[in-house]
Structures are given as C-alpha cells and as structure tokens.
Amino acid sequence: VRVHILGAAAGGGFPQWNCGCPQCVEVRAGSARTEARTQDSIAVTADGEAIVLVNASPDILVQIQRTPALAPRAARHSPIVAIILTNGDLDHVLGLFSLRESYPLHLYATAAVWRGLGERNVLWRTLQRFDGQVTWHPLALDRATSLPGGLSVTPFAVPGKLPVHLERDASPSAEDNIGLELQAGGGRVVYCAAAGAIGPYVERFDGAACVLFDGTFWSSDELVRLGLSTARAESMAHLPIGGAEGSLARLGQVRAGRKIFTHINNTNPILLRDSEARARVEASGWEVAHDGMEIDV
Amino acid sequence: VRVHILGAAAGGGFPQWNCGCPQCVEVRAGSARTEARTQDSIAVTADGEAIVLVNASPDILVQIQRTPALAPRAARHSPIVAIILTNGDLDHVLGLFSLRESYPLHLYATAAVWRGLGERNVLWRTLQRFDGQVTWHPLALDRATSLPGGLSVTPFAVPGKLPVHLERDASPSAEDNIGLELQAGGGRVVYCAAAGAIGPYVERFDGAACVLFDGTFWSSDELVRLGLSTARAESMAHLPIGGAEGSLARLGQVRAGRKIFTHINNTNPILLRDSEARARVEASGWEVAHDGMEIDV
Numbered sequence: 001v002r003v004h005i006l007g008a009a010a011g012g013g014f015p016q017w018n019c020g021c022p023q024c025v026e027v028r029a030g031s032a033r034t035e036a037r038t039q040d041s042i043a044v045t046a047d048g049e050a051i052v053l054v055n056a057s058p059d060i061l062v063q064i065q066r067t068p069a070l071a072p073r074a075a076r077h078s079p080i081v082a083i084i085l086t087n088g089d090l091d092h093v094l095g096l097f098s099l100r101e102s103y104p105l106h107l108y109a110t111a112a113v114w115r116g117l118g119e120r121n122v123l124w125r126t127l128q129r130f131d132g133q134v135t136w137h138p139l140a141l142d143r144a145t146s147l148p149g150g151l152s153v154t155p156f157a158v159p160g161k162l163p164v165h166l167e168r169d170a171s172p173s174a175e176d177n178i179g180l181e182l183q184a185g186g187g188r189v190v191y192c193a194a195a196g197a198i199g200p201y202v203e204r205f206d207g208a209a210c211v212l213f214d215g216t217f218w219s220s221d222e223l224v225r226l227g228l229s230t231a232r233a234e235s236m237a238h239l240p241i242g243g244a245e246g247s248l249a250r251l252g253q254v255r256a257g258r259k260i261f262t263h264i265n266n267t268n269p270i271l272l273r274d275s276e277a278r279a280r281v282e283a284s285g286w287e288v289a290h291d292g293m294e295i296d297v
Numbered sequence: 298v299r300v301h302i303l304g305a306a307a308g309g310g311f312p313q314w315n316c317g318c319p320q321c322v323e324v325r326a327g328s329a330r331t332e333a334r335t336q337d338s339i340a341v342t343a344d345g346e347a348i349v350l351v352n353a354s355p356d357i358l359v360q361i362q363r364t365p366a367l368a369p370r371a372a373r374h375s376p377i378v379a380i381i382l383t384n385g386d387l388d389h390v391l392g393l394f395s396l397r398e399s400y401p402l403h404l405y406a407t408a409a410v411w412r413g414l415g416e417r418n419v420l421w422r423t424l425q426r427f428d429g430q431v432t433w434h435p436l437a438l439d440r441a442t443s444l445p446g447g448l449s450v451t452p453f454a455v456p457g458k459l460p461v462h463l464e465r466d467a468s469p470s471a472e473d474n475i476g477l478e479l480q481a482g483g484g485r486v487v488y489c490a491a492a493g494a495i496g497p498y499v500e501r502f503d504g505a506a507c508v509l510f511d512g513t514f515w516s517s518d519e520l521v522r523l524g525l526s527t528a529r530a531e532s533m534a535h536l537p538i539g540g541a542e543g544s545l546a547r548l549g550q551v552r553a554g555r556k557i558f559t560h561i562n563n564t565n566p567i568l569l570r571d572s573e574a575r576a577r578v579e580a581s582g583w584e585v586a587h588d589g590m591e592i593d594v
Contacts, residue, residue, distance in 0.1 A: 058395045075316070076315055078315040097387055122418050164422070165420055165421075165422040
C-alpha cells in the first residue's frame with residue numbers, strides 16, 4: 001500500500017490567504033525552517049494503478065497536477081476510482097466541484113455526509129449533468145467495504161462536529177466524522193485527520209503499519225493567544241497535540257509502524273523544523289506530514 | 298494601472314485534471330512549447346496597494362500565494378478590497394468559498410449574478426458567519442461605480458449564458474454575463490473573458506490601453522474533432538478566435554494599446570508557442586495571456 005500525502009494542512013492551508021501570523025510570514029518569505037502545505041487530502045493505492053482519494057480538498061487541482069500517479073492515461077481518464085469523504089467540512093468536499101468536467105465520480109461516504117452534500121445545494125447540479133456522474137456508495141460504521149484496486153475500507157466513528165454550514169438544521173450524528181482503516185494484504189493504514197477527543201477507537205491504532213492523526217493544533221488556546229480567534233481547539237473538535245491531555249501524551253503507548261500528524265493548522269509550531277514542539281513530537285516517535293510525502297507499507 | 302494575470306485558462310485549467318489530449322500531455326511532460334495555466338482571474342490596482350480582484354477562480358489560493366502583491370500585511374488582512382464577478386460560472390465564483398476565514402468581502406456583481414450565488418445554496422452560509430462578512434455592491438449596466446483604491450468600473454452587457462447549475466430555473470438576462478471597463482486617470486482596461494458573439498459593445502475597445510478578450514477556443518469544432526465533446530464553441534457562449542467570423546477577423550481593426558486573449562481552453566492551439574494559430578494571433582498584434590503576466594498601463 002502506498003499513501004501519497006497530497007495536502008498536510010488544515011482548512012485554509014499554510015500559508016493562509018489572509019493570515020499574517022509569524023509562521024505564515026515566515027513561509028511566504030521562503031524560510032528554510034518550514035514549507036507550504038495545501039489542505040488535507042491523501043491518495044492511497046494498493047496496485048499502483050487505481051487511486052483512492054481520501055477527501056476532496058479545495059486545492060485538489062494543484063494536488064492532482066503535481067502528483068504523476070494521479071495523471072490521466074487516456075483522452076478522458078482519471079486513475080481516481082473512489083473518493084472517500086471523512087466528513088462534510090468544506091476543506092474536505094469543496095474540491096468535488098473542481099472535478100465537474102464530465103467524468104463519473106464514485107463517492108464513498110456515510111449517509112449523514114452524503115445528505116449534507118446535495119440537499120439545498122444548487123451547485124450540486126454541476127455534478128448531475130448526466131446519469132451516473134456521481135454514484136454514492138454508502139459507508140456503514142465498523143463495516144468493511146471493498147474498493148476497486150484491491151483496498152478495503154472500514155470507517156469508524158470519531159468525535160467530531162457538523163460542518164459549519166449545516167449546524168443550523170442538521171442533527172449531530174456519529175456518522176458526521178469518521179476515521180478510516182484502509183487495508184490490502186497485510187498493510188493496514190489508519191487515517192483520522194479530525195478528532196475532538198480520544199476514545200475507544202484508538203484501539204485500532206495498535207499494530208497498524210501507519211497511523212495518520214489530527215495535528216491541527218499544538219495547544220488549546222493557540223488561536224486565542226495569537227489574537228486570531230476566541231475559539232479553543234476543542235470547540236472546533238480538534239484535540240490539541242500538546243499538554244497533559246493532548247494526543248501526544250494520550251497516544252504515547254500506541255505501537256504502529258509509523259505515526260504521523262497531519263491536517264496541521266498554520267499556527268501550529270510543529271510546522272517549524274527547529275521548534276521545541278517539533279522536537280517533542282519527534283522524540284515521541286511521531287512524524288510531521290508534508291505535501292509530497294510518500295509512505296509505503 | 299497594473300493588471301496581474303492570476304490565471305489565464307478557461308474552466309478546468311491547463312492541464313485539465315482528467316484530460317489526456319495532446320496539449321495536456323505535453324504540458325504535463327514539462328515541454329518548452331507551453332506552460333501550465335490556472336483558471337481565469339485578474340487582479341487590478343491603481344495605487345499599488347488596494348487590489349481589485351476580477352472573478353474568484355477555484356485556483357484562488359494558489360493564485361494569491363504566488364502573487365506577492367496579494368499577501369496580507371497584518372495578522373488578519375488582505376489587500377483585496379473588492380471582488381468583481383463577471384458571471385456566475387463556477388470557474389468564476391467557486392473561489393469565494395476558499396475566502397471563508399472570517400474576513401469581510403466586498404462583492405461587486407449584477408443583481409442576476411448576486412441572486413445566483415446565495416439562493417438555494419447552503420454552502421453560502423459559510424460566508425454569513427458574522428454581520429458584514431459579505432457586502433454586496435450592485436453593479437448596473439453602463440454605469441460607473443467607484444472602487445476603493447482609485448479605480449472605477451463600468452460593466453457592460455456581453456452575449457453569454459446562464460451558469461450550467463442555474464439553467465433549469467433562472468431566466469436569461471442581459472446581466473448574466475458582463476464585460477468591464479476599469480479606469481483610473483487616463484488608463485482604461487477592458488476585460489471581456491467570455492463573449493458568445495461580437496456586438497456593439499466592442500466599440501468600447503478602441504482607445505483602450507489594454508483589451509483582454511475571450512480566447513477560450515480557436516475553432517468552433519475544437520472539442521468535437523478531438524472527440525472530447527459534442528458541443529460547439531458557440532453553444533458554450535464562446536466565440537472562437539479563428540475562422541472568417543472569429544474574433545481575430547472581427548476585431549482586427551481594434552485600436553488598443555495591447556490586445557490579449559485570455560480564458561484559454563486546454564485544447565486551444567494558441568497555447569503552443571510554435572503553433573500556426575499562435576503565429577496568426579501574434580501577426581495580428583494580439584498576445585496570449587499567461588499566469589504571472591503583468592500589464593502596466
């Protein structure tokens with residue numbers, strides 16, 4: 001199984017278009033301490049041909065363009081045989097509207113996420129121009145689904161939240177935010193890019209060849225201290241990495257081949273190669289994802 | 298007045314994600330005959346500080362990131378003081394949803410285009426998270442509107458069509474697709490990236506410092522001959538460049554400082570520096586836009 005990290009940043013990317021925080025200034029200046037990242041998405045393949053895309057980020061076109069494995073091989077073609085959505089957040093679904101050029105898409109999502117896509121959304125019609133343009137393959141929690149190309153996916157519930165634009169009229173459900181076990185042969189990859197809390201689901205991490213986990217924030221009050229927001233990490237359903245109750249402390253005992261933080265917010269100090277936060281992450285056996293990273297398991 | 302060409306491609310960009318036509322293959326291979334282009338958008342400034350963005354392409358984040366004039370100058374800031382929309386096509390509006398990080402946006406659009414944005418579109422709520430997140434400034438045909446930073450804009454009707462996703466229930470209007478005169482001091486720039494036909498509006502082109510015109514297709518049957526579609530250029534409301542009735546023949550007499558084709562489809566042979574089509578365009582005094590081009594008038 002090969003995993004391409006297409007984008008390793010949280011919503012907004014790094015740098016963020018309207019952000020002049022010290023780290024965004026640094027990456028814009030071309031500093032050697034860090035590098036730009038696009039919004040969270042991975043591409044996974046078992047056979048080296050068929051690509052399973054996990055999430056469709058707003059940066060999808062540039063992500064496809066710079067990844068040779070995602071290039072078409074005929075006049076109208078894409079190796080992307082499946083698109084799995086792990087929640088309905090815009091940074092995970094907006095890219096679907098950039099895949100509107102008359103090509104059949106196969107979406108794998110829970111019923112909750114699927115309903116959120118098309119209801120009261122006139123833009124969705126751009127993906128309904130011919131029969132079969134979008135085919136929905138329902139994902140059920142804790143049940144394995146076979147994907148074209150030899151992978152299977154098992155989704156599991158992870159504490160999360162509704163997308164901001166659906167908070168007003170949808171009821172929260174365990175299906176709103178999922179993690180994934182992606183498996184072929186002996187290789188098992190766990191992807192969990194948004195997690196509001198630790199829970200029994202982390203038992204799945206032990207023995208995985210690779211765990212990709214929510215690295216959005218280092219600390220709960222990261223945005224508050226920078227004066228960028230009044231929101232704490234947990235209120236956005238992202239458990240911070242640092243602190244006594246953070247993911248680094250809570251997941252310290254996980255035994256997995258590789259453990260990688262991804263979906264990283266522009267303000268998170270782990271983005272700087274020489275930060276104390278980065279040193280602590282690496283000392284605990286964790287890595288920090290970057291665009292273009294390839295993981296073979 | 299300075300014009301930054303942020304993106305010079307038509308919807309889908311060049312290369313297009315699922316297209317294996319000879320030109321897309323060539324640009325992916327890194328050929329010296331051509332170069333990649335993102336989707337149509339320009340940034341215009343009169344004072345070198347305040348930026349007026351014309352259209353919000355799906356590629357807006359990468360366009361902002363690689364254009365130093367568009368970088369923020371404070372912790373939360375953007376030099377983009379106005380966003381003008383020339384129609385409601387997804388390749389001109391989808392980028393708005395990538396500007397959702399708590400920042401006030403000032404949209405300048407006709408009533409027809411404005412209505413198409415928010416009605417029956419649950420995603421729009423992501424731009425309604427606080428009072429004043431989006432302010433609509435109505436554009437009226439043939440009437441000048443002052444913009445922050447010293448520019449004024451005069452929109453004019455150009456034959457076009459409704460966005461695909463609104464065809465079903467909106468009635469066509471002269472306000473669906475507009476061209477722009479952008480002016481400050483003596484400098485007048487005309488932008489007309491989508492034009493289904495020549496009309497009296499082209500009288501505005503004479504005497505302009507710069508004319509940017511619809512360069513989507515070279516020939517009416519370009520997509521048909523490549524086997525990519527059954528649609529002709531005119532049915533998509535794009536007058537082709539070539540042919541006896543094409544824009545190059547019809548606009549040959551225009552007297553303007555610079556005349557530039559933009560909004561170029563991936564199949565258009567003018568994208569190849571050594572093509573016969575490119576030679577004919579240049580022999581007629583026209584240029585071919587590319588990403589990163591800067592025009593000072």
